[in-house]
Amino acid sequence: MEHVLSLSYGKDSLACLGAIEELGWPLDRIIHAEVWATDTIPADLPPMVEFKVKADAIIRERWGIQVEHIRAKKTYEQQFYTTYKKGSRPGAIYGWPILRGPWCNSMLKVGILDKNKGDRISYIGIAADEPGRFHSLTDKKKSPLVEAGWTEAECFKMF
Structure with a gap:
């Protein structure tokens, strides 16, 4: 069983690294x-491209993991x-894309992540104070932040 963090580079997904470490999860x-x-x-x-490069270097140094950058077959255009x-x-x-049909997220991000699942447990950045999003959590999709009890405000303070 493989344990994989889906990283968006937002405060919550980056904070997952600390929560995973605190919880002792693989x-x-x-x-x-x-x-x-x-x-x-x-x-x-x-500036975001530069931030990702810096964050990847810190992650590689601290956790010994190289972030894998994958992309959908189609571009936004x-x-x-x-x-x-x-x-x-x-x-x-x-x-x-519109609120009722944000195809860019489902087709260019989530779709490619779902295609790379295999036999794994996925970690995603849902904070403990986001109960409206808990419905997406399963035994194969977990939130280290929820398990650690970390709120969005606590994640924000980390950065």
Whole structure:
């Protein structure tokens, strides 16, 4: 059984590293789903790209794990112009993501993370004071922050 942290580089997912350490949980891999605007341009702004490089170095030094950066087959631009095949809008492009249909998250991040599951337990950054998100936790998807009782405010103080 493999134990994998899904890292977004937000305060909660980064705080998971400390909670995992405090709880004494195993950690075998860290995966980050990169989103690319085009084939040659990352969707992240340059300061975020630099932050990820620095964070990866700290993680590698402190926990001895190299963060794996994976990406979907399509870029944001390619998915934007993809047309619906069925449903109420066949032939229409996906276009701008909206609250009722944030395709960018499901197709460019979550989808690629789900494809890389295998036989593993996934750690995700849900804080102890986010009960509205607890429904996504299972025996295969756990939150170290919930188990450690860490709130969003506590995670924020770490950074």
